[in-house]
Amino acid sequence: MRPSDVFDILRDGQPRTRAQLAEITGLARSTITARLDALMRVGLVVPFGGVSTGGRPPSLLAFNPGARVVAGVDLGASHARAAIADLDGRILVERGTQLDIALGPERVLGWVEEVVRELLAEQGRDVSELAAIGIGLPGPVEHSTGRAINPPIMPGWDRYDVPGHVQQAFAVPVLVDNDVNIMALGEQHSQLRDVADLVFIKVGTGIGAGIISGGALQRGAQGTAGDLGHVFVARGADVTCRCGNRGCLEAIAAVPAVAAAIRAAGVDVPADQDVVALVRGGDRVAMTAVRQAGRDLGEVLAALVNLVNPSVIVIGGALAAAGEGLLAGIREVVYQRSLPLATEHLHITTSRAGERAGVLGAAALAIGHVLAPESIDRACGVPPPTAGALI
Amino acid sequence: MRPSDVFDILRDGQPRTRAQLAEITGLARSTITARLDALMRVGLVVPFGGVSTGGRPPSLLAFNPGARVVAGVDLGASHARAAIADLDGRILVERGTQLDIALGPERVLGWVEEVVRELLAEQGRDVSELAAIGIGLPGPVEHSTGRAINPPIMPGWDRYDVPGHVQQAFAVPVLVDNDVNIMALGEQHSQLRDVADLVFIKVGTGIGAGIISGGALQRGAQGTAGDLGHVFVARGADVTCRCGNRGCLEAIAAVPAVAAAIRAAGVDVPADQDVVALVRGGDRVAMTAVRQAGRDLGEVLAALVNLVNPSVIVIGGALAAAGEGLLAGIREVVYQRSLPLATEHLHITTSRAGERAGVLGAAALAIGHVLAPESIDRACGVPPPTAGALI
């Protein structure tokens, strides 16, 4: 028995009658009923009312996103954010704080455990209702093992067994991925569910890309795919990057570089992150600098568009909040430099999810695991492998 | 019944006994026997001798790559190549010719049909033994429909139903893809079967890349992924490309550009493709020009390495045959420009398959379809969907 067949149909959220489901699957109504029973026992499907059309009203059945919850955790270089979401990816509660990733895995994951417990309690959810946890880390991650591999800005985390640690507190699946990958997932889940080729660009202290191609996250051989920040850009040929190389995009288009450019033009920028406020305030110099950063970014994105051929590029991170200037600069270059074939149906937009992209994506990663057909069948008590008759 | 479960184990070519298969799958020997019977009836599995260990000798069973054959077709701008391969991807016969793709689909596909028939006959294979056909086209291809979409150099092919045409001659599945994608597949299948992240670069009249990431070919939203040729390179900022833009990699590093550079240095190059012979002959000017092309290519590949993070880059196409100079130029730049994390385990090599990469990959594409679990089960007479009892 594969309840997942029926569940996959209902997953879009639309309620359906047993007759409709039988029609769609080609199975008999009695079979559908049996599978629905299993799904309803677990709570994943619930009745949904029903309107009579002259006879006994059909009972509509629908996916119940509230059956369980997942946790989405977004850990950045200096911030941490955690959320509890339902199985539809809707955030129920969240909490963020300033937290230095360099404090090391024990202390940071300790915060995670504490906050997840608190958020669950706030929602009146028992720990047993938690189905999975997704975590984004600011560095290359080996997704299969959940370990960060040679992360530049995460001292103490190298090859640390994140899932192992977290599972001591919560006995659920723990999925770990790079933070920008997570954000790409978040953007896809929150507004662009049917987009199979999406690239998310994060412009903050650094610059990175999360690449979803052919519907799947591209992680690369070492989990470092999407590292835009250190691609060479001619205009920066004389600028030395923190990585030691010259000409890195990050060294001329990330927030610190833009702030420096504004300062060089004589405008006072107290802290790097004040760039956003300046632009919003209409400061000409700041706006020009951001637009130039957009052009620089556009150089690299033009290459990316030719290489990956996405249908949507979403710009996120701190600098994306600085209005349309960045986007305009990017568009200016991309639409000129990339092949017409690739840009013909290309959309470039700013993030809608904003600061929530990370936790949204982490939750989406967790949900993807929880609602995978095998997980559904297992939850319904169906033995997963080529199951023969039991003894 | 799922004979594909058993088949997937035998697919590596290693012969196994029934007992071993039972051990691996956890199924009863009698069940294994039943599934093997189905596979042997179709010919996909054959007995393979066996050595006694003191009792009745076990009969070893093995995948039979000769059960059926596939055709691999590589259509270039001005050449065509077709091959018949067994189910292991080994080429049995092949044939190539000069053929202009601009002659249009009817005439070109007519050639394909004719040659495939001839090659089959030469191998003493009946048309009924042909299981599938893979075709590579020199332009963007919508893989799901097998149609070329807005191809720049294929007049008359736009949205032409290639599978439909071919299937009038051969009633088998026809898989179509971009020629460089096909070559990437070919290189992967001929020597690097366990490499999940591989990029194939073709340097000929144009420059293109086939990107295999996470084990799957990346085609992008419009099927134009991997279009390296028109990525901007600073050194070419003043050179106008045939696409109308300036600074395209193709305009300074493809074969015609290299030939032009050599001519500009005062060396006579009768035809563009003579560059290879010049380099092999040890001409200093030609070698320098090729090495410079390598560096230019390296600029773009450095970006690609950061973005896609492959574990292997294979250089193919005409210019790759010109010795180590191109490779040296590429390595020079890539290992300096890309992130250490991404280059740490990166291999950059020249194509081993050479001119055969195309037909090998086309065959691999076809084989991938033929040996997919669903196809196997169908061939064994197992109804594919959630099969209930028949009436």
Add this chain to the structure above:
DNA sequence: CGACTTTTGCTGGACACTCGACAGAAGTGG
């Protein structure tokens, strides 16, 4: 309030898959 319509839950039967056992086949070793 009763007839009609539409949907549901239940039950028995059919089917296919899988397992375990057994007898026979095909070798080895003394």
Add this chain to the structure above:
DNA sequence: CCACTTCTGTCGAGTGTCCAGCAAAAGTCG
């Protein structure tokens, strides 16, 4: 040449899954 070992093919039985049909339920409409 015979005893022993090891593997194969076949058969009956058990199990789970699915289907079709029927009576009951829960509405609407006149």
